[in-house]
Amino acid sequence: MGDFHHNEQEPERFRRRTLLAGMLVLLAFLILFGRFFYLQIIQHEYYATRAESNRISLVPIMPNRGNIVDRNGVIMARNYSAFTLEITPSKTLGLEETIDGLSEIIEIQLKDRRRFKRLLEESKNFESIPIRTRLTDAEVARFAAQRFRFPGVEVKARLFRQYPEGTLAAHAIGYISRINTKDAEMIEASGHTANYKGTEHIGKVGLEAHYEFELHGTAGHEQVEVDAGGRAVRVLSHTAPIPGNNLTLTLDTKLQAVAEQAFGGRRGSLTAIDPSNGAVLGLVSSPAFDPNLFVDGIRFDDWDELNNSPDKPMLNRAIYSTNPPGSTFKPLMALGALTTGKRAANQAIADPGFFNFGNRRFMDDKVGGHGSVDMHKSIVVSCNTYYYVLANDMGIENIARFMGDLGLGRRTEIDIPGEATGILPSAAWKQQRFKKREQQKWYAGETISVGIGQGYNAYSTLHMAHALANIVNYGQVFRPHLVHTITNPTTGEIRVVEPQPIRQIPLKPEHVEVIKRAMAGVVKEGTGSRAFAGAAYESGGKTGTAQVFGLKGGQKYVAGRVGERLRDHSWYIAFAPVDKPRLVVAVMVENGGFGAQSAAPIVRQVFDYYLTGKLPGGPAPEVDAPEGDGNTELLEEAHDEAH
């Protein structure tokens, strides 16, 4: 360890070491300078770009969503501006504390908190989420005075969707609600991602959904300089958004209101179409809901109530709920018989009150039968036997082909989403529908119950109104549609949804006349006569009853004996005036009993309003059921045979 003893050399060694240290200092500083040179000269471009992209942020500006008005200009959907209190969770010091603090100056109910929690779960952390909407001016002022206490909380002026007519035509109009993951995927798949950057809401149901990309508009954007916290410091450039297109509907809110009121809260649906062009004037699904509830995130209890109600108010029955059409199927069958040449109008059968097929007996509901029945009378009195025989003669394939031509068993392509195809039974359909071999076989007996609109048949009121419109229009088919024109509010350009006939069904006008006269006969002297007593116009119609509850053989269906939910569904299809039909209506009232009882009086009120301007005093009354419509027991036997 001799090195430790050279004390006399100490100053010299100190100087050497100091010099060495100085060299190391220089070296270290050279390294630093090299690093600066690398960053500031060699990599300058790269870092300059990074700094720019740090600095500049493209902020999308939401376009105004298009308005929706009915054919007379009544506003169905519009936007209004209101203040919301919004929280960006990532910027708060503590979410719970922030909300508690806010509730001291602004009323925040438990409902608001619950909704906030739900939105929070659906959202990303850096989004701002409303805790309260529609602040009053006083509330805005109170918050402004204390806002320094609440980092991450802002009052924002936002446009809200509003449906001024509330529940009126709610299923047709639909609603908008916050974009969820599924919507985002749809937006991406359709290539609209860029345009939806600042958009928070999207049409979920009805026209709002179908015409989403018309209504939405084109987002504008601002180039803003932002700080590290994402706050805009100043605007560098501005591109204005282009507002969405406005929709003018074919819907007539007055007719719609009359029709909705006519239901008086009963479950069911109605479709009213102008046969000359396919314009939908009324589309009722009862009961309805208030679309305004959904706009800023539906509250939990409201959602619970809508979702769990046994009346299923969210279901759009007019397009989605399908049921056997019962006797309303008969005029269609009759036209099919004429068109396929299986019957002449004046050809009559003798109705003994039943039809024997194999070892089965299909019953007419009039004991002893209707006597001699030709086609006109078969419709007026709703004779089952006539159609048992007819169906048997035509065969299921002919029936299916003709009804398919009329538009049944397929989507009508109406311009709202969620339409059901319905069921048009045929051998091929059954083969596809069932898995087991023995179930796949079509039995001739099944054809017979199809002939009177029972069996596997299942259609919506839209289907039935569409088919009847096609008939009274002599086979010219229009796509049912709710939108008449699409207006660009910026250019004023108007696009008319041109009602082009999409196809022609080969129907003979003289055959159509037979059916129209027979249906007029139903109203004049048949099953519809009581509901239309004293009408100031001539209309044609047909009642129908769809069975809900299977009775054992030999039991007679008595409405009072079965529970309300097990009562038959009541159908009525109609057109008016007979000479030159302006309106075709199909109505189905769930558990409404006979067709003439519940459904026909609703159509009476709609026709009264549309053709004479008469407004009804209240919901449509129930009319005592005349005979000639029920066929329950017989159907039971047909079912027995089918299975």
Added chain:
Amino acid sequence: MKLIKRIIRGILAHLDMPLFLIILALMGIGLLTVYSATASDGFWKLDKQLVNMALSMAVMLLVARTPPQTLMRFAVPLYALGVILLLGVALFGIVVNGSRRWISLGIVRIQPSEIMKIAMPLMLAWYFHKHESMLRAKHYAIASLILLVPIIFILKQPDLGTSLLIGAAGFFVIFLAGLPWKVIFGLGALAGAALPFAWTMLHDYQRRRVLTLLDPTSDPLGAGYHIIQSTIAIGSGGSLGKGWLKGSQTHLEFIPEKHTDFIFAVFAEEWGLLGNGILLILFTLLIGRGLMIAAAAPTMFSRLLAGSLTLVFFTYAFVNMGMVSGILPVVGVPLPFVSYGGTALVTLMLGIGILMSIHTHRMLVKK
């Protein structure tokens, strides 16, 4: 009149002009940059920094007038006080941001590790000075012990930046005192071998800092954010900078701690490579002058003290600029004479005062 003249002459007598001018230049840069960095918060920080500067200047002048022999008398008491206070911190310290660095002495809160920054080189320089005539291995061992005790306390707080600075100050004294090269290399090899163990001793946040340094992009929103944003600031400054008050990274708040530890990023963004070069030259001059003073110092105590303090200034500057430009891990070390903050400035100016004292008293000692 005479009195004023005497006072001025008295002040000037113990003022080292080159050192003083360099410090003034650095402080000027500091003021400009603090002004830019705090423009958005109002200028009260600038006012406070001016007060800090005046105060630290007074401390410097006071110390400069104090002869090194007197300073030597403070070595042991100051060191002992520092260790006792550090013990107090470990036992009753106040936790701020997860670190136990402060102790409350009734009215004031102090950070004893700050005292150690001066006490450590003072103590070691005194120790070697005392045993100047017969330095043996055991003296180096004891010196190491004197160094390690407070370092361990400070590492435990935890405060990596300060322990690094104090460790460096002590090491420089021992190194300049003549620690044999084979011991230095031997210890270096040992330290290399001990690295894996040290790794397990580090706190989570310290490990994260090291890992983040190796790959800042691995955690762009968390620990890597600081480094990424400060390198963007430096790189985007280019050769001549964006101009004073025009740094977008600075004024849009992308740079964290922009008036304290990361003030260099602000400076580099606005003044570019040219500014950085000037800053490096100023630090080089400062250190060069300090080492000259050390080399010219008459006693072992003043030599070691001056050399060590000068190299500590270097450590400050190098570690700070290294971390802000992304070649060293982020440790809490300010840029000397530039960063905002009173305590650090007073400590630094105390060091400058000692350098001046050593230099202006050298003739007196020789006589």
